[in-house]
Amino acid sequence: MMFLRGMATNASLQIISTEGLGEAWKWKIWRNISFRNICLCDLRGRKLNVALFGDLGRNFDAEQVFKQSQNAPIVAVFAGMLVRRYAGKGFTVCSTSASKYYLDLDIPQVQEFHASLTDPHKPILLHPCQVQNPVNPADLVKNWRTIKQLKSLNPHELEPGTTFLCRATLKGIDCTKGWFYWSCFHCKRSISRDGINSLCIQGCPKNPPPVPRYKLNAVMEDMTGAMDVMIFDDKAQELVGAAAEELV
Numbered sequence: 001m002m003f004l005r006g007m008a009t010n011a012s013l014q015i016i017s018t019e020g021l022g023e024a025w026k027w028k029i030w031r032n033i034s035f036r037n038i039c040l041c042d043l044r045g046r047k048l049n050v051a052l053f054g055d056l057g058r059n060f061d062a063e064q065v066f067k068q069s070q071n072a073p074i075v076a077v078f079a080g081m082l083v084r085r086y087a088g089k090g091f092t093v094c095s096t097s098a099s100k101y102y103l104d105l106d107i108p109q110v111q112e113f114h115a116s117l118t119d120p121h122k123p124i125l126l127h128p129c130q131v132q133n134p135v136n137p138a139d140l141v142k143n144w145r146t147i148k149q150l151k152s153l154n155p156h157e158l159e160p161g162t163t164f165l166c167r168a169t170l171k172g173i174d175c176t177k178g179w180f181y182w183s184c185f186h187c188k189r190s191i192s193r194d195g196i197n198s199l200c201i202q203g204c205p206k207n208p209p210p211v212p213r214y215k216l217n218a219v220m221e222d223m224t225g226a227m228d229v230m231i232f233d234d235k236a237q238e239l240v241g242a243a244a245e246e247l248v
């Protein structure tokens with residue numbers, strides 16, 4: 001069980017599950033960072049994900065919480081968290097360097113929350129980390145290419161999932177063919193629209209309705225030449241500093 005603080009409104013939420021520790025590559029700091037995902041649920045059954053990064057995630061004793069939750073609910077207070085909205089994923093609560101959490105804290109709010117629990121007690125589930133993408137930096141370094149080299153790659157000779165690095169200057173964004181596409185809320189694929197109906201070829205549910213996502217045509221240049229690079233979705237949002245949905 002959980003009581004969230006540090007948000008615009010306090011929310012009483014239940015921990016459904018916690019995941020094992022995962023690792024993800026962060027380009028900005030050029031290293032892998034560890035994280036732990038925790039899944040929460042409100043009284044109406046809506047889910048919310050909390051991601052604890054670095055030491056906070058490492059030190060969160062999921063096995064101990066799992067064991068303890070077999071007998072009695074555990075109330076956690078999360079403080080100093082950041083709420084982020086990811087297109088297609090909804091809201092995620094992320095830890096920052098200032099975040100802290102407390103388990104079974106002896107304060108009136110926690111006692112009140114304990115008292116409000118009426119449902120039959122359900123132990124917290126423990127899952128392995130669902131999605132992670134660690135990278136070995138040594139693998140990246142040997143994949144430096146110039147723009148000229150990138151343009152002469154033979155796609156039929158590439159191993160699937162190969163990543164290349166290229167140091168280049170962003171000359172500008174070419175918007176002559178648009179800068180976003182209407183995408184399926186669920187699978188992010190482009191959808192066909194005839195003005196009234198929208199259809200995902202993957203057969204995803206119609207609701208929520210399609211969302212606009214970035215598809216920026218960036219013109220990149222280095223000493224060896226220039227090339228167009230498509231920047232999609234989250235990466236483009238980081239660059240622009242606003243969600244495509246807001247600008248549309």
Ligand SMILES: [Zn+2]
Nearest residue numbers: 184187200204
């Ligand atoms: Zn879809």
